[in-house]
Amino acid sequence: MSNPSLLILAGDGIGPEVMTEVKRVIDWFGAKRDLAFDVEEDLVGGAAYDKHGTPLHDDTMAKALQVDAVLLGAVGGPKYDALDFSVKPERGLLRLRKEMDLFSNLRPAQCFDALADFSSLKKDIVAGLDIMIVRELTSGVYFGEPRGIFEEGNERVGINTQRYTESEIDRVARSAFELARRRGNKVCSMEKANVMESGILWREVVQKVHDTDYPDVELTHMYADNGAMQLVRAPKQFDVIVTDNLFGDILSDCAAMLTGSLGMLPSASLGAPNADGRPKALYEPVHGSAPDIAGQGKANPIACILSFAMALRYSFDQGDEAARLEAAVEKVLADGVRTADLLGEEGVTPVSTTGMGDAILAAL
Amino acid sequence: MSNPSLLILAGDGIGPEVMTEVKRVIDWFGAKRDLAFDVEEDLVGGAAYDKHGTPLHDDTMAKALQVDAVLLGAVGGPKYDALDFSVKPERGLLRLRKEMDLFSNLRPAQCFDALADFSSLKKDIVAGLDIMIVRELTSGVYFGEPRGIFEEGNERVGINTQRYTESEIDRVARSAFELARRRGNKVCSMEKANVMESGILWREVVQKVHDTDYPDVELTHMYADNGAMQLVRAPKQFDVIVTDNLFGDILSDCAAMLTGSLGMLPSASLGAPNADGRPKALYEPVHGSAPDIAGQGKANPIACILSFAMALRYSFDQGDEAARLEAAVEKVLADGVRTADLLGEEGVTPVSTTGMGDAILAAL
Ligand SMILES: CC(C)[C@H](C(=O)O)[C@@H](O)C(=O)O
Numbered sequence: 001m002s003n004p005s006l007l008i009l010a011g012d013g014i015g016p017e018v019m020t021e022v023k024r025v026i027d028w029f030g031a032k033r034d035l036a037f038d039v040e041e042d043l044v045g046g047a048a049y050d051k052h053g054t055p056l057h058d059d060t061m062a063k064a065l066q067v068d069a070v071l072l073g074a075v076g077g078p079k080y081d082a083l084d085f086s087v088k089p090e091r092g093l094l095r096l097r098k099e100m101d102l103f104s105n106l107r108p109a110q111c112f113d114a115l116a117d118f119s120s121l122k123k124d125i126v127a128g129l130d131i132m133i134v135r136e137l138t139s140g141v142y143f144g145e146p147r148g149i150f151e152e153g154n155e156r157v158g159i160n161t162q163r164y165t166e167s168e169i170d171r172v173a174r175s176a177f178e179l180a181r182r183r184g185n186k187v188c189s190m191e192k193a194n195v196m197e198s199g200i201l202w203r204e205v206v207q208k209v210h211d212t213d214y215p216d217v218e219l220t221h222m223y224a225d226n227g228a229m230q231l232v233r234a235p236k237q238f239d240v241i242v243t244d245n246l247f248g249d250i251l252s253d254c255a256a257m258l259t260g261s262l263g264m265l266p267s268a269s270l271g272a273p274n275a276d277g278r279p280k281a282l283y284e285p286v287h288g289s290a291p292d293i294a295g296q297g298k299a300n301p302i303a304c305i306l307s308f309a310m311a312l313r314y315s316f317d318q319g320d321e322a323a324r325l326e327a328a329v330e331k332v333l334a335d336g337v338r339t340a341d342l343l344g345e346e347g348v349t350p351v352s353t354t355g356m357g358d359a360i361l362a363a364l
Numbered sequence: 365m366s367n368p369s370l371l372i373l374a375g376d377g378i379g380p381e382v383m384t385e386v387k388r389v390i391d392w393f394g395a396k397r398d399l400a401f402d403v404e405e406d407l408v409g410g411a412a413y414d415k416h417g418t419p420l421h422d423d424t425m426a427k428a429l430q431v432d433a434v435l436l437g438a439v440g441g442p443k444y445d446a447l448d449f450s451v452k453p454e455r456g457l458l459r460l461r462k463e464m465d466l467f468s469n470l471r472p473a474q475c476f477d478a479l480a481d482f483s484s485l486k487k488d489i490v491a492g493l494d495i496m497i498v499r500e501l502t503s504g505v506y507f508g509e510p511r512g513i514f515e516e517g518n519e520r521v522g523i524n525t526q527r528y529t530e531s532e533i534d535r536v537a538r539s540a541f542e543l544a545r546r547r548g549n550k551v552c553s554m555e556k557a558n559v560m561e562s563g564i565l566w567r568e569v570v571q572k573v574h575d576t577d578y579p580d581v582e583l584t585h586m587y588a589d590n591g592a593m594q595l596v597r598a599p600k601q602f603d604v605i606v607t608d609n610l611f612g613d614i615l616s617d618c619a620a621m622l623t624g625s626l627g628m629l630p631s632a633s634l635g636a637p638n639a640d641g642r643p644k645a646l647y648e649p650v651h652g653s654a655p656d657i658a659g660q661g662k663a664n665p666i667a668c669i670l671s672f673a674m675a676l677r678y679s680f681d682q683g684d685e686a687a688r689l690e691a692a693v694e695k696v697l698a699d700g701v702r703t704a705d706l707l708g709e710e711g712v713t714p715v716s717t718t719g720m721g722d723a724i725l726a727a728l
């Protein structure tokens with residue numbers, strides 16, 4: 001039997017540096033745990049634009065559709081700000097999401113005990129926080145037509161379309177309920193049904209999926225503006241949050257920042273299962289390309305390493321190995337090993353990106 | 365000369381209770397400061413629906429267009445949840461905003477010294493916080509067409525349209541720059557220009573208004589998801605934030621919650637100036653109708669009273685009288701007078717809604 005396959009797209013900014021540490025971790029699992037992967041690497045974002053004039057080459061897209069999982073670093077940077085919308089680094093990522101049909105984006109907002117002091121929130125509000133945001137990722141205002149900038153009378157008008165079909169809402173709701181069953185068994189769905197018809201349909205379909213197939217899971221609905229408030233006020237009230245593409249973008253970033261350590265947070269974007277039962281999947285850190293610190297050995301590779309742990313769990317059914325890797329990260333943090341983003345306490349050991357990789361490999 | 369005119373729409377839930385205290389404050393200004401108003405009262409939201417079968421009667425709409433300023437309490441409640449979209453309490457408020465053309469919604473997020481402990485954020489992150497969010501209020505996805513739930517193939521699709529013309533962006537940008545000049549002279553504009561064409565146009569027009577007429581004001585641009593993060597991480601970096609209707613809804617609620625005391629925050633919604641130079645205007649607290657505590661004398665009337673202070677400043681050019689009222693509120697808080705939402709510290713004096721009104725009148 002051939003090894004499971006991975007496509008690594010390190011991308012821009014700190015992407016390549018953090019991915020270097022992930023590759024060492026992947027090698028470790030091959031050498032020590034008999035879990036070898038066939039790894040290919042390619043370009044995405046600005047790096048792909050620089051070489052091919054497009055943020056995602058068709059060949060890369062084809063590879064992404066063939067492998068068992070994609071690991072992505074980060075895309076974007078000021079160098080590409082002036083590019084036309086159609087070839088911006090972000091379009092490469094959005095094309096991957098759309099063509100792989102990765103409709104369910106899992107974004108854990110978890111507060112690591114050793115790091116609770118880094119939050120701008122009071123410690124008792126965030127210590128032990130463990131929320132999972134499920135963001136719809138292939139529809140809504142990100143992809144709806146018509147869109148563009150048009151002439152109208154003697155001025156221009158900018159238009160985007162929020163658009164959700166019942167089946168699009170149905171499938172992401174299911175993935176949220178499934179996840180909730182393996183966690184705290186609670187789902188809160190967020191929209192603006194008080195002002196948007198797409199939100200009315202969203203609420204109705206989520207409720208119906210619940211009543212039909214997941215009556216055992218606790219379901220509540222909340223307006224997205226109140227959701228933002230409640231995340232700041234008392235985030236621990238939530239277990240799983242399910243919401244649309246645009247609200248999910250904002251609310252998941254808000255939730256991520258509650259933990260105070262963005263450099264720690266992974267994400268998984270999952271599609272429908274293939275013939276072999278594995279979902280199409282892309283894993284990436286929540287943080288961006290951080291061009292200001294790129295190339296200086298300052299980046300924290302943990303978010304990207306934990307994204308690989310999510311791959312072990314969700315794509316390769318290796319929950320125990322994922323837990324092993326997560327435990328190694330927790331141990332390193334408990335030992336006081338810190339990259340530049342996490343300095344500030346007394347008695348910690350500052351390390352570079354590579355130093356953090358070394359420490360995690362040692363802990364494994 | 366006739367007195368300036370006010371239309372009071374107390375609305376639902378705690379709206380009527382908090383408005384009772386505002387009316388006492390209005391009377392005080394008439395009696396003691398020679399600032400009398402002609403006050404009329406009418407219904408909005410669920411209260412209007414109960415009487416007229418519509419959340420805003422045409423006669424009320426006509427009055428709102430005639431007076432110098434509208435004071436609104438709050439709309440909505442579970443009693444009205446099952447109503448059809450077209451007659452929900454919220455529609456009354458949205459109709460007022462649209463027909464009065466109140467395009468500029470000012471939402472201060474201010475942290476009162478005496479109350480900094482109520483924030484879920486660390487005290488040093490929020491103490492002294494003073495942000496003004498300028499939210500576009502009459503366009504975008506709240507009002508764009510097409511909208512609705514449609515049949516498509518054999519399923520339904522929910523559609524809303526985000527839509528901004530150059531002139532709509534231009535006018536709200538101007539109001540943000542004008543405000544910034546009277547404050548910290550900094551504007552941060554938020555959109556998702558990396559994924560939405562309407563955001564590209566937004567950014568371009570805001571930049572052009574700046575370069576042409578407000579080059580002295582510092583302007584930055586930020587993606588709205590990063591904006592949510594930065595509000596949580598380090599809110600004091602902001603002075604004025606300008607953003608669209610939907611992002612403004614979420615980001616202003618997030619910012620409001622940073623202060624920890626929603627019961628304190630007023631808002632102003634301003635339109636184009638009339639012949640007499642006064643903008644059409646509606647003032648309302650940021651908090652909602654809080655049906656769970658309605659009718660129990662527990663509500664905090666300060667947000668609504670401070671909304672009247674904003675009316676004094678923005679509609680009646682009585683900045684000194686506004687400051688007098690704001691100082692009275694600050695004094696009462698410094699004296700430890702607290703409604704139910706603000707209890708928890710040692711040595712404070714708990715009061716009812718009326719008790720808070722008494723204390724503020726005494727301080728005046
Ligand atoms: C980079 C950008 C296109 C993207 C988005 O808006 O979805 C990012 O903010 C995210 O959340 O993954």
Ligand SMILES: CC(C)[C@H](C(=O)O)[C@@H](O)C(=O)O
Binds near residue numbers: 194225454457613
């Ligand atoms: C009540 C509702 C229609 C309203 C909105 O969404 O604008 C409210 O949330 C607000 O922010 O004023």
